[in-house]
Amino acid sequence: MDPRVNDVLERMRQTAAQAAQAMGKAADVASKKTNELVSSTKVNLQIFELKNDIEALYKEVGRSVYMAHTGETVDPQEIDGKIAQIDDKVARLCCLQEELEQQRPGKKCPACGKACQPEDAFCRFCGQRL
Ligand SMILES: [Zn+2]
Structure with a gap:
């Protein structure tokens, strides 16, 4: 692997534990918020928006990793922040999909x-009796 990319990834790995902790909290808050939702249309719209947001963030993280590869200055904290946002959105997405499943x-x-x-x-x- 490109040493500059490796360097960025290594620094990100070091803060992974903190990010995981923060994500736990975010998921907790998200599930509480999810419980307040009733309309499945609303849920579908939120799922759509979350997926778009996640895709955009994937793109941004990918661009930053590529910039590290080309030797441009990349702030690992900025990438961490984006990854934390992805974690948060993925957690919310899971909650919403569960919610939707239950409403069916x-x-x-x-x-x-x-x-x-x-x-x-x-x-x-x-064949299980229901
Ligand atoms: Zn069955």
Whole structure:
């Protein structure tokens, strides 16, 4: 690996533990916020926006890593900040997707977890009594 890229990545690794801690807090706050949401349209819109934001951040981090490769000055803290934002958004995305799953009409099979129709007496996938 390019030594300059390696240097940036190494410095980022050193702050990974702190970032993980911060992410735990962020996920906690995010799940509380998620619980307040009721409309699935709203949830879908938020999922769409989060995915866009995450893609944009991926791009920015990638550009910074490439700049390190070309020898330009890159602030590892700036990359850390962006990665922390990605962590936060990914955590929120997971919460929202779970939320959406729960709002879906019908019921979930307790054995295989697949979605069944509300009128089903047995799971159409594994035969479990519902
Ligand atoms: Zn089943």
